[in-house]
Amino acid sequence: MNINNVKSEFPILQEKLKGKPLIYLDSANSAQKPKSVIDRISKFYKKEFSNIGRSVHKLAVTATNRFEETRDLVKKYLNAKSREEIIFTKNATEAINLVASSYGEKFIQKGDEILLTELEHHANYVPWHFLREKKGAIIKFAKCNDKGEVDVDDIKKLITSKTKMISVTHLSNVTGAILPIKKIVDLAKTKKIPVLVDGCQGAPHLPLDVQELGCDFYAISCHKMYGPTGVGILYAKKKWTDILPPYQGGGGMIEEVKKESITFPESPTKFEAGTLQTAEVVGFSESIRFIENIGIKNIMEHEKKITEYGIEKLKRNNSVKIIGEPKDRGSIISFTIKGIHPHDIATILDDDGVAIRAGHHCCQIFHEKIGVAATARASIGIYNDKDDIDMLCKAIDNCKKIFKI
Amino acid sequence: MNINNVKSEFPILQEKLKGKPLIYLDSANSAQKPKSVIDRISKFYKKEFSNIGRSVHKLAVTATNRFEETRDLVKKYLNAKSREEIIFTKNATEAINLVASSYGEKFIQKGDEILLTELEHHANYVPWHFLREKKGAIIKFAKCNDKGEVDVDDIKKLITSKTKMISVTHLSNVTGAILPIKKIVDLAKTKKIPVLVDGCQGAPHLPLDVQELGCDFYAISCHKMYGPTGVGILYAKKKWTDILPPYQGGGGMIEEVKKESITFPESPTKFEAGTLQTAEVVGFSESIRFIENIGIKNIMEHEKKITEYGIEKLKRNNSVKIIGEPKDRGSIISFTIKGIHPHDIATILDDDGVAIRAGHHCCQIFHEKIGVAATARASIGIYNDKDDIDMLCKAIDNCKKIFKI
Amino acid sequence: MELKELYQEIILDHGKNPRNKGRCNEFNSDAEGYNPLCGDKVHIYLRVGKYKEVQDSSFEGEGCAISLASASILTEIIKGKDYNVAKKIIEDFLNMIKNETKITINSLSDEQKTTLMSLSGVKQFPMRVKCATMAWHTFNTALEGKK
């Protein structure tokens, strides 16, 4: 598939909103879905649906196979060592909560330190905050510099003999900075500290090889990878899945249940309680195929081109201030306009059919640091092109006109 | 809509498997989906999709409205007092885990007692087992009698001043027994003990009025209500949502996030972390409409008729033994055949296109009690008719022929 | 067209040059409002007299044009009003935003009514309603503190 005519694969991008074509620049929030994904879900319900893993009838066999095939696809896509390392969750948030809860319960004591960064999404802070409350753990935030990056040295400075977890984002959903994960992991390894990577923004936009990254955990939101809502993925090294206790309890994740005691099977079963997101997981297999068809390298190159075009064009506008200038960056452009609040920008842009996000983007720590409660954010996905950026800039001019700036 | 031609609304029931029509008798495991639900999901992705609650653009507004309208529909369907009492989870299992974790953390001390029944699904035992492990709570099981029922007196006997939670199924997924929830709640109220009802099998088949039932919590699996996978519902009385701590942490469920502290908003926001199952929840609105169009009373009557027909016909077969004979029963028929293991039954039935379930149905406590590791189970849904039962009986005869019984 | 209804001259003016910003002298009641969705904050200050008349009112806060204009217009209009009148104006305003009813209260001049009405454009923008109403809810809380 050629990335230049990929837009046509997305039904919603053919829609008009109040007579205007949709310019969707909110993919970091949630990406739109290609036809193949949507149709796969329908087909699954129409021809193949049944609960998986439990019944022996043909439908159950088919559904189970489709589901587990997706696990294999994901394993291959991430280059995980084994399928036991791929756990399906409901979103990335749940994936991080799972680790914070299971790892925390077993390994975190009063006074132990968890190392985050000032760039983290609330999903990678609140679950650790719970451990702070329950266990008396300490949370430290590695500094984010003026460019909106986190330097590995600023992480190094904060490591002590009490550090029990380093949990960092792969790609900031505000500044777009790509963090030096490999360096962080190498550093952590010398101190035997596990590393969790919040891969929400990394997975849809960067080539992934968890063995090369070397991290212990990697959390993914499928809906940001052009997949269905309701599914996330936790990659966890087998070393951890073997020893971490289960997270939620229920059907499917047990071995033997007696009145006095319960035993549990191995991963991933141990971590997948109750009826899973069958149709969503099956649908997600088409997202991976879609990405692989285009090629993640091509996606990166394309998005980089559009992002650079956007930054350059926005910079030419004197009223626009771009938030963060990381050297190594993904396809996210946060900005403010002098004299216009981001919510007003978003509303006016929307009237021109341009969908962006305004707010703190679930990163209040960062926004407090830069002293701005809210920013506007245009995030670029597989389907965006230079025309979309031109429309964005035009709509920004319209903002300025309305606000007489 | 007339219940007698409802089958045509379910695309999968028009399918043939290996040339044979599908006789689906596994709805207690997961129900099939009507066209309206499947199409709603597609339409949502094709025309209306966006992440909800976070962005201010039109798509986000529409999606948020569709999502919250479903909450209103559910509130009305359950006759909850307020929408704050309706929390979306990923399945019923998560709903019960949420309560066990949040309530347990705050209110369960060492030596406190949790009262279950011998009929409970693992989903309503394992989460409490975790509390036993973590907090030193004690779990007691109210006896299930020879008919496969639980008598309110057997619950009464086990209540002590240490009882801190009574958690019971509404309708057993093995014996089909409908538990006397109102009586249990009345009893519990006199002792100020909260009651959680596992409504997985109740919600799809019984008229529901949580205010009349009076229970504190009610857990639902939407996929058993002819809805999408990936969604469950926790009904929780406002009295509890006000005081229970949040369960999972992440974006969307915070009020203010600082480096030292975090505050949380009210329910349901407090309990809904991360990107939700947007498309699935929106799709579920059509399930409720579907059920309401037919009318739950009509559904009950119809299912009762088919179930009685099935029981009678199976009883006429000397080799078949029906498990449980509760007076007040739902549309579930578990059985064994002398000399044929349930897995062999299920495989042979499947060859005739008849999909049933065989195993312990996530109820090992009950199966241990009756001294049988596995049973076969036919469960009847909205779309089943007498022909389906006739096919079941014919297929059972075929089993006997193959096993020369 | 709708956009123009939202960003009317009067709103833009109040948004850019909000009246009554800061803490009013000798305030004796205050309350804070917060919108977790966008991080906007408002802090309302009141000086309520012994007959429960609102002698002075002001606000501090950051936010979008709508929320600033709303706080500005609110503090401007209610200043000097009696407790009961103030309550009624707030109720009327919130009803107008929610149920599309009209402002009926007599104690406002036509000009004041027009000013209030200018905020009603927000009804077409559901995600922005809270921007317009937060200051009013917060004001109400501050007022209740003096009941």
Add this chain to the structure above:
Amino acid sequence: MELKELYQEIILDHGKNPRNKGRCNEFNSDAEGYNPLCGDKVHIYLRVGKYKEVQDSSFEGEGCAISLASASILTEIIKGKDYNVAKKIIEDFLNMIKNETKITINSLSDEQKTTLMSLSGVKQFPMRVKCATMAWHTFNTALEGKK
């Protein structure tokens, strides 16, 4: 047709009248297998001699016709075999079920091969594969215990 391949005469016979049920005399190694999906259990007992020959083997357990027949056939065929031969038979059998390869080992009679092959019908029924293989994996564990 496929169903008939699964429930062959020989399987039904072993399923109804499983050989070597119970604990064999003076067993000196044993292992338990469990299938959480259906609750089926098998317990394998071995008496291994000083030259590591399997002098006797038996099983206890509940389960479907396939799993009983499989345990019955397994204990019947391996009884009296050397350690290495036993290992090879188990490996061959598991390969046959997984990869559809043929049983090649020489130390089995044609009749024994046919008997083993009768279990291969399970390949068409993925959810039942574990029924046929559990006893074999468990036997293997018991055998390893005597390595």
